[in-house]
Amino acid sequence: MNTTRRLMTLAAVTLLAAPLWSGTAWAQGAPLKFGVGMFQPDREKNDATYRPLAQHLSARLGRTVELRTVDSWEGLAKSLANGETDIALMGPWGYVLANHFSDAQVVSTILYQGKPEYFAMIVTNPDSGLSSVQDLIGPKGKGRSFAFGDKGSTSGYLIPFHYFMQQGIDPEKHFARVVYTKHQAIETQVAAGQLDAGADYNRNRTAMIDQGLIQTERSKVIWQSAPLPNDAVAVSATLFKDKAFVKRVQDALLEVGPLLKSQPQLLPANYTGFVNTDNAFYKPIRDAGLATGKLTPKQ
Helix, strand or coil: CCHHHHHHHHHHHHHHHHHHHHHCCCCCCCCEEEEEECCCCCHHHHHHHHHHHHHHHHHHHCCCEEEEEECCHHHHHHHHHHCCCCEEEECHHHHHHHHHHHCCEEEEEEEECCECEECEEEEECHHHCCCCHHHHHCCCCCCCEEEECCCCCHHHHHHHHHHHHHCCCCHHHHCCEEEECCHHHHHHHHHCCCCCEEEEEHHHHHHHHHCCCCCHHHCEEEEECCCEECCEEEECHHHHCCHHHHHHHHHHHHCHHHHCCCCHHHCCCCEEEEEECCHHHHHHHHHHHHHCCCCCCCC
16 A cells, blocks of 8 residues: 555544544643654664653643654654654655645744755765766666655655656666665765665755764765755644644744753754744645645645
């Protein structure tokens, strides 16, 4: 069953179950389940990185907030649909999927170096013989290996796939080997020459270089997208109905930026806070999903 069909099925189940949940556990102040995507190399580091943010939300909202790392963007979108997650910090494409199939709603966008945007990119290494993206999509690239992120990833899958489609390239036919893996693994394997090229995003590449996980001279950017909306803080359709509570979530997130001066552990390096946004901000991602056929227009 493909991603779209799985999410449609989960959405239907969620809509049937939502009234029971919203009328009992939510009203009684049950713990909030805060899902976070796998932004760090492993689950333990990811949990440690985002635990301070979960604790901040818990203090400001007066509710226990249970942090839960979900190791794929598709999985995080599904968890919002099936009630396993109430609030999620997730990639843009994962958010668009969760919105499309279960009416999850963005309430805030994370800021990176003061901006609510980032870039998808394609990387290779200097020994690959691929000097440009034209080489990759041309005869020099045919028969090579290429890595996407998981199919719920914006920069790792949707946006580069859309680019290939616009160039008349079917990756599964153009490349001899196509793999789907995590962003960190893509950068590591490309830098080591184990893959000819792969999709990533500027924030991850910068973080891996800063942490000494890859060397700048072994990771060459040969394509970069137009600016994309940054990761979303989304809430379930049920929680979004409580407008007063949503505002409290937004206010708590807006406090993070000023607090970073005294509590830098609240966010990873280079992240500078949050800004309130709404569903319209993610239109470029939705448009790419519709153009590639990964989304179908709502009737």
